[in-house]
Amino acid sequence: MMNRNFKIYLGVGLMALYCLFPIYFLVLYSFEPSEAAYHSPPVFYPIAFTFSNYTGVFKSIPLARYALNSIIVATSATFLTLLFGSMAAYGVSVLKFRGRDLFLNSLILLGFFPAATMIFPIYKMFSDINLLNNYLALILPYTVGGLPLTTWVMATYFENIPKDLLDAASVDGLSIGGTYAKIMIPLSLPALSTVAILDFIAFWNEFIYALTFMPDSNMRTVTVGISLISGRFTYQYPWGQIIAAALMVTIPLVIMVFVAQEKIISGLTAGAVKG
Amino acid sequence: MKKLSLFLLVAFVLTLFSMGAAFAKDITLTFLIGPDSTGIFHKEVALFEKKNPGIKIKLVEGPHSTNDRYQMFVTASMSKKSPYDIVWADIIWIPPLAQKGWLLPISDYVDVNKLYAENFKATVDGSIWDGKIYRVPAMSDAGLIYYRKDILEKAGVKPPRTFKEFFQVAQKLQDPKNGLWGFVYQGKQYEGLVCFYLEWLWGNGGYYYDPVTRKVGVDSPQAIEATQMLVDTIHKYKITPPDVLSFQEEESRMFFESGKAVFLRNWPYVWVLSQSDEMSKVKGKVGVMPEFYAEGQHPYATQGGWGVAISKFIEKDKVDAAIKFALFMNSYEAQKLAFMVNGWDVARRDIYYDPEVLKKNPFFKELRVILENTRWRPATPIWPKLSDIMSRYLTKAMTQQMTPEEANKKMAEEARKAVAEFWNK
Amino acid sequence: MVIKRSTYIKYLFLFLSPAIVLIVIFKLYPLIQNIIYAIVNDDGHITFRYLNDTLHDPAFWNSSWVTIKFAVITVFFEMVIGFIFALLLNASFRGRKIMRTIFLIPWALPTAIMAVGWKFLFQQSYGPIPWLLYWLKLTKSPPYFLSDPKMSFIAILIADIWKTVPFVALLILAGLQAIPHELYESMDIDGASGWGKMIYLTIPLLIPTFIVTLMFRFLEAFGVFDLIWVLTQGGPGNATMALSPYIYKKTFMWMEIHGGAATATFTALYIIIIILLIQYIRNTLKRRYGTT
Structure with a gap:
């Protein structure tokens, strides 16, 4: 037993090292003037400690406003993706129909077609119907972007749910819609929350659409907002500030996402068991 | 139902926004x-x-x-x-x-x-x-050369003007073992490398592309020689760290500001920052001068x-x-x-x-x-492509996957193709 | 379930239509637009010139090769490391909650910004990675990661693997959690060893998860963009120029809209081939294990 425990803690230690090694330097550099990072050979402790990068961020960009935009866009898009994706997955794996493989496969083909060539047609569409600078201009494309993964993962998960559960549901007189809402969704919460995390973070980090479809400075998302940090000169790159801003939004984000996940799962599974 | 309400929502937001037009x-x-x-x-x-x-x-x-x-x-x-x-x-x-x-x-x-x-x-x-x-x-x-006045003065050398003088001085003054290199510039595969290289190309009597005659001249002996000099900074004279292949403006500026290079090619912005940055080690020790050039030629700066x-x-x-x-x-x-x-x-x-x-x-x-x-830089609508061709083959030469001659020949060949394609559309 | 056919069709329609409508508007329509750009020139005539030019473009073939190499290598390492991480996170140990949060950080840092960080970490003169390798006596001198075609490629591999392992681990973890405990308990009674459980129970049951993860990671790696655009800009000598940055460059920097569209069309062909390949693997495994 000692041996097994030792192996696990060794593994966990290596995993922590893996995740935090690069982060350590980012944190370090974020507390130094930008020039200090150019120390050769590198040192693994701060040579000149300062908070100026962190305070500088708020002078450069309205970070809170950008974070609010990101939260609105990413939350709405995650919700819609989960809803539409799980519905489609239910159609594919429970209702079943001819051509379901074709449906799933075209979903990925379209989903992974190079984004660079998609920008212009979508931009033109939004520009024609005056949807630029509107949260929907990001929410809708992001939702579509999340659909392939969500649908696939949920379809795989639904297929593994034992058939007798579904049969029992129909004996209980639940309709198709009722089975989806009352049986499948509660049962698949772990999978749903997993894709929710993956989708949410992916939407949060998206850059090109957010840059192109939101030309107004007030509508920037965090990722684009951070790229607006600059120095006095075109070439100058105040990257201590950039890193500080990235850490300031990412680390709370990760903790928030994780706590929310735990809360949702425990809350809903409890409800489902009782009901 | 859900679909309907989504459409209603979209329609609602649309009307709202069209009404909001100022x-x-x-x-x-x-x-x-x-x-x-x-x-x-x-x-x-x-x-x-x-x-x-x-x-x-x-x-x-x-x-x-x-x-x-x-x-x-x-x-x-x-x-x-x-x-x-x-x-x-x-x-x-x-x-x-x-x-x-x-x-x-x-x-x-x-x-x-x-x-x-x-x-x-x-x-x-x-x-x-x-x-x-x-x-x-x-x-x-415009591109220009920054140099360490203090080091040159201490060694009693005048700022070099020609390529030949420059290579001699840089080799003489540098001390890579103790972290002092001769020369840094922008060497990554991107527009900045092209800006710098053009200065040497022009200063050596060559040209890349003439928008009036639509001729490409980058396979001339002068051009090949310019590429050779670029490669030599890293591989023959060893006055430039191989790291330069990842340098943009900021990396090369910081290298110079931390006191690790005698010469730097960069833009005017460096002056202010190198004299004001908190941790700059070169305050009051920097001189500026135009680019180097071949004997009998003129110095050029990329605009x-x-x-x-x-x-x-x-x-x-x-x-x-x-x-x-x-x-x-x-x-x-x-x-x-x-x-x-x-x-x-x-x-x-x-x-x-x-x-x-x-x-x-x-x-x-x-x-x-x-x-x-x-x-x-050559005023032509296809400049972004010509620039890409140039930076691609320059880095091939700098990493010694090609000789300067091969690189410049390929550069000229592809540039001619791009020019012909554009004008014969 | 015994349901009337008309009800069934009504429900099927209801469940699929939101996804289908959105996909038609935001994916199929742009795709068709793109194909039109690839085969119709500015005068409105149909031409195969752009497709043909792409086939004769050495940069396209170079990018194809870079992309395939990149996708195969990164996905392989991500699957292996991700699987190990998922097993660890599924085991019980003190601080598991914290670890489950920490391991998400690489996935959550925006790539475009992290790429700037990597530029630093890899730089020979200032970067901790080359110097650490040197101080650990793994190399004779601090290696130049970003100044050599081969090493630059390795640098983008490392940066990409680092970022995406959490993605893989999280999906596999969800799969692990779906395996009923009773199955392990019954194997305990049979006296199976840890490895036995792994080979005869865990891995076969995870195959559907593996396939989904593999497919998505592979296709995503195929579209790698931000990381390369910021870290190497495709250099040196186009050694790291993958397809997506190449298409982006063609479309927006060179404004060869038709050429960019043609290159993207061929990329779609690659994607179809990958999907067919994975479909084939799925079917083979289905025959062997009886699962999807």
Whole structure:
């Protein structure tokens, strides 16, 4: 037993090292003037400690406003993706129909077609119907972007749910819609929350659409907002500030996402068991 | 039901937004700029609005990366309905955007001769495509050489002028074992490397592409020799760390500022920062001079810089206001403000004679001479592609996957193909 | 379930239509637009010139090769490391909650910004990675990661693997959690060893998860963009120029809209081939294990 425990803690230690090694330097550099990072050979402790990068961020960009935009866009898009994706997955794996493989496969083909060539047609569409600078201009494309993964993962998960559960549901007189809402969704919460995390973070980090479809400075998302940090000169790159801003939004984000996940799962599974 | 309500939602939001379209009496111009961290653009606009009641400028700050901003403007223009009336335009954007018909030619509105009289020649030259002017210059920029005055003085050597002198001096003064290299520049595969290489190419009597005759000359012996010299900095004279292949402007500046190089090729912005940065180790130890050149040739600096251009898709009744603003940005007042707030190397020459300016930054006296003698990159709509070809083969030579001769031959071959394809469309 | 056919069709329609409508508008329509750009020139005539040019473009083939190499290598390492991480996170140990949060950080940092960080970490003169390798006596001198075609490629591999392992681990973890405990307990009674459980129970049951993860990671790696655009810009000598940055460059920097569209069309062909390949693997495994 000692041996097994030792192996696990060794593994966990290596995993922590893996995740935090690069982060350590980012944190370090974020507390130094930008020039200090150019120390050769590198040192693994701060040579000149300062908070100026962190305070500088708020002078450069309205970070809170950008974070609010990101939260609105990413939350709405995650919700819609989960809803539409799980519905489609239910159609594919429970209702079943001819051509379901074709449906799933075209979903990925379209989903992974190079984004660079998609920008212009979508931009033109939004520009024609005056949807630029509107949260929907990001929410809708992001939702579509999340659909392939969500649908696939949920379809795989639904297929593994034992058939007798579904049969029992129909004996209980639940309709198709009722089975989806009352049986499948509660049962698949772990999978749903997993894709929710993956989708949410992916939407949060998206850059090109957010840059192109939101030309107004007030509508920037965090990722684009951070790229607006600059120095006095075109070439100058105040990257201590950039890193500080990235850490300031990412680390709370990760903790928030994780706590929310735990809360949702425990809350809903409890409800489902009782009901 | 769900579908229906989604459609209703979309329809609702759409109506809301079309109703919200502003019905203002003032003329409002949107201006696509880079990030305005020091607020210089906001200050200029405030000054302009005070002098021109009835015109409002709405600033749209794009990302730090020039390529990203270019993409924003290109995508918008492709839809033939640009949300940006005016754009802060890089000198190399003018031919491609003008050729596509996305910029408004302003020859009828501005006096080109006056612009030539008041600004550095190359900043105006670079604003012209096919006989028409598309941009009012505001900021100049040119490549130059920074050197460590203290090290040269201690060794009792004069600043080298020719390539030959330079290689000797750099080899003599450097001490890589103790972390002092001879020379750093921008060596990554990108536009910055091309800007630097062109200076050596021109200084060695070669040329890349002549937009008038549409000839490509980069496989000439002078050009191959220029590439050889570039490769030699790393592999023969070993005055440049191989790391230079990952350097852009900032990496090379920091290398120099941390006291690890004797010579640096960079833009004028380095001067201010190297003398003011908290941790700079070269304060008061830096000299500047023009680029190196071959015996019997001249030094050349690649012209960069920014100016104000107007979108072709601007509403007719806004054009006059836009011109007014573009010319304002080139006025003495606006240009001096840009210098005082940001230390910009502006396009107007008379700023460089202003006693107040010279007092604040004596370096501007030397800078003026360099800015008078710049060359702009070949004015052609396919410049982005020609530049890509050049940087790709240069890095192939620098990593010794190709000899300089092979690299330049391939460069010329591909450039000729690109030129032919473009003009025979 | 015994349901009337008309009800069934009504429900099927209801469940699929939101996804289908959105996909038609935001994916199929742009795709068709793109194909039109690839085969119709500015004068409105149909031409195969752009497709043909792409086939004769050495840069396209170079990018194809870079992309395939990149996708195969990164996905392989991500699957292996991700699987190990998922097993660890599924085991019980003190601080598991914290670890489950920490391990998400690489996935959550925006790539475009992290790429700037990597540029630093890899730089020979200042970067901790080359110097650490040197101090640990793994290399004779601090290696130049970003100045050599081969090493630059390795640098982008490392940066991409680092970022995406959490993605893989999280999906596999969800799969692990779906395996009923009773199955392990019954194997405990049979006296199976840890490895036995792994080979005969865990891995076969995870195959559907593996396939979904593999497919998505592979296709995503195929579209790698931000990382390369910021870290190397495709250099040196186009050694790291993958397809997506190449298409982006063609479309927006060179404004060869038709050429970019043609290159993207061929990329779509690659994607179809990958999907067919994975479909084939799925079917083979289905025959062997009886699961999807």
